[in-house]
Amino acid sequence: MWKWFHQLASPPHFFRLASVLIPWLAWPGYALIAYGTFAGLFVAPPDYQQSDAFRIIYVHVPAAYLSMMAYMIMAIAGGIGLIWRMKLAHAVAASAAPIGASFTFLALASGSVWGRPMWGTWWEWGDPRLMSELLMLFLYIGYMALRSAIDDTTKADKASAVLALVGAVNVPVIHYSVEWWSSLHQGATLIREGGPAMDAAMLYPLLANILGFSLVFGALLLRRVRSEVLRREGRTRWVRELVLAPGDSA
Amino acid sequence: MTETLGMSGYGIYVWSTFALTATVLVYNEWAARRRFRSVYRDIEVRIKALENRS
Numbered sequence: 001m002w003k004w005f006h007q008l009a010s011p012p013h014f015f016r017l018a019s020v021l022i023p024w025l026a027w028p029g030y031a032l033i034a035y036g037t038f039a040g041l042f043v044a045p046p047d048y049q050q051s052d053a054f055r056i057i058y059v060h061v062p063a064a065y066l067s068m069m070a071y072m073i074m075a076i077a078g079g080i081g082l083i084w085r086m087k088l089a090h091a092v093a094a095s096a097a098p099i100g101a102s103f104t105f106l107a108l109a110s111g112s113v114w115g116r117p118m119w120g121t122w123w124e125w126g127d128p129r130l131m132s133e134l135l136m137l138f139l140y141i142g143y144m145a146l147r148s149a150i151d152d153t154t155k156a157d158k159a160s161a162v163l164a165l166v167g168a169v170n171v172p173v174i175h176y177s178v179e180w181w182s183s184l185h186q187g188a189t190l191i192r193e194g195g196p197a198m199d200a201a202m203l204y205p206l207l208a209n210i211l212g213f214s215l216v217f218g219a220l221l222l223r224r225v226r227s228e229v230l231r232r233e234g235r236t237r238w239v240r241e242l243v244l245a246p247g248d249s250a
Numbered sequence: 251m252t253e254t255l256g257m258s259g260y261g262i263y264v265w266s267t268f269a270l271t272a273t274v275l276v277y278n279e280w281a282a283r284r285r286f287r288s289v290y291r292d293i294e295v296r297i298k299a300l301e302n303r304s
Binding site (some may be wrong): 033037041042046051052053055056059060063098099102103105106109110113114116117216220223224226227230231234239240243244 | 254257258259260261263264266267268270271274275277278279281282283285286288289290292293294296297298301
């Protein structure tokens with residue numbers, strides 16, 4: 001196990017492994033999104049309360065789920081980097097931030113557009129889930145700003161990892177906010193006692209999109225980690241060999 | 251067809267959300283590829299300059 005862990009942490013090994021894995025994550029991911037989106041828009045029946053407006057769920061829920069997952073990956077990778085001084089972990093944390101920020105923006109924007117016809121407002125400042133999700137967007141922006149403000153990569157890694165770990169407290173707050181406080185948001189639909197509160201014709205496209213978005217996120221993360229590894233290892237022998245290899249554009 | 255696009259009067263909300271999602275996915279792919287090309291090109295230029303000098 002430890003041997004595998006150490007091998008995985010080796011930048012050249014990870015770089016090659018990521019190159020192999022990216023298409024295996026991206027293509028099934030986009031295929032699932034294509035199915036989930038088509039079935040969600042055209043096959044699933046309209047909701048008895050929200051009519052066709054409910055179809056926004058097929059992108060809102062995957063985006064919101066990924067916004068939290070990306071943050072947890074960023075915080076855990078930052079923590080691993082701090083404790084075990086693993087450079088690759090810091091590269092993963094730094095790479096997760098822009099993708100997580102984009103999905104957080106998408107979750108907020110799609111929720112706002114959904115809220116207009118259903119709640120009668122684009123935004124509600126008193127809603128705990130909206131505010132905690134907005135706070136997460138600011139944490140992502142703060143994390144990236146902090147990294148770009150520090151020239152020394154090692155110092156930037158440490159400072160940003162501490163910020164990511166402190167901000168991780170916000171993730172359970174987002175998840176449980178609808179249970180802890182009064183919110184415009186409905187309670188859990190998928191993971192709850194008695195099973196999902198959705199008909200199978202509505203549920204399967206949503207599950208396909210959640211899985212598809214997760215796979216695409218994995219591919220995007222690996223793409224960015226490859227760039228980050230290359231930037232950090234730019235003066236090493238393996239990168240020199242990679243660049244000088246004839247006909248290899250990596 | 252018009253009925254499908256209209257989404258029971260919620261078409262503007264539904265379609266704009268899906269268009270935004272497609273934009274975010276395309277942007278993420280483009281940004282990740284552009285970042286890789288930029289880093290790779292910088293390293294390539296530096297290494298080839300060093301090779302030519304030695």
